[in-house]
Amino acid sequence: MNDRAVHIGQAAALYGLAPSTVRWWESQGVxxxxxxxxxKRVYTDADLRRIGVAYLCCVVGKMPLDQAAVVTSGKAPHGTWQRAVGDQIESMGQRIEQLEAARDYLRHLLSCHDDDMAQCRFLAGELSARTPRGSVADVDLVAAARAAGKGRDENHASDDEKPETCAMCAGPIARGKRGRRRKYCSPACRQQAYRTRRK
Structure with a gap:
């Protein structure tokens, strides 16, 4: 290695990054x-400048890697990488508006003097104004919930209430507390289905 280049550890340390981050950016095209x-990877002054641009885009600018790659590659025309930056600014503006609205509402919640927020005298108005509950005209929450549920097909049980049946023996399947839904009631039925498919 010549004295005008450094290894990955030093290149990463220059920007306070882990070497794995630099390798990840390389694997993702940034x-x-x-x-x-x-x-071993060796980084010249030009490479270190590119890592700096990647840092500015990914860490400071919070750009998604695919957009950052447009900027950091040095291969995109001026208008193209400027558009990528503009798109990120627009996206951030939308997120900022959402976060500011959320913050403003949380500040509003601080004005409630009740020990239990669910007992606040202004809660009904807030629920009507700020949640899908507002689309149901009933004043009583129970009546509103019933009215909201009428739009669903009540002739069939909901997914939560409908018993699952085994795809092999049509027996009931016990629903697990976590993970995806099962197709078979037992390992034996799963194995039998596998053997049937293989024939």
Whole structure:
């Protein structure tokens, strides 16, 4: 290695990054892989500048990697990378508006003097104004919930109430507390289905 280049650890340390971050950015196309010396990555001044641009885009600018790659590659025309930055600014503006609205509402919640927020005298108005509950005219929450449920097909049980049946023996399937839904009631039925498919 010449004295005008550094290894990945030093390159990453310059920007307070882990070497794995630099390697990840390279694998995702944010950075071009650098030259190698003896099988190790070596970074020149130009490479270090690119890592700096990647840092500015990904860490400071919070750009998604695919958009950051447009900026950091040095291959996109001026208008193209400027559009990528503009798109990120627009996206951030929308998120900022949402966060400011959320913050403002949480500040509003602080004005409630009740020990239990669910007992606040203004809660009904807030629920009507700020939740889907507002689309149901009933004043009583129980009546509103019943009215909201009428739009669903009441002839069939909901997914939560409908018993699952085994795809092999049509027996009931016990629903697990976590994970995806099961198709078979037992390992034996799962194995039998596998053997049937293989024939």
């Amino acid at each position: 950075l071009d892989p650098p030259a190698r010396d003896g099988g």
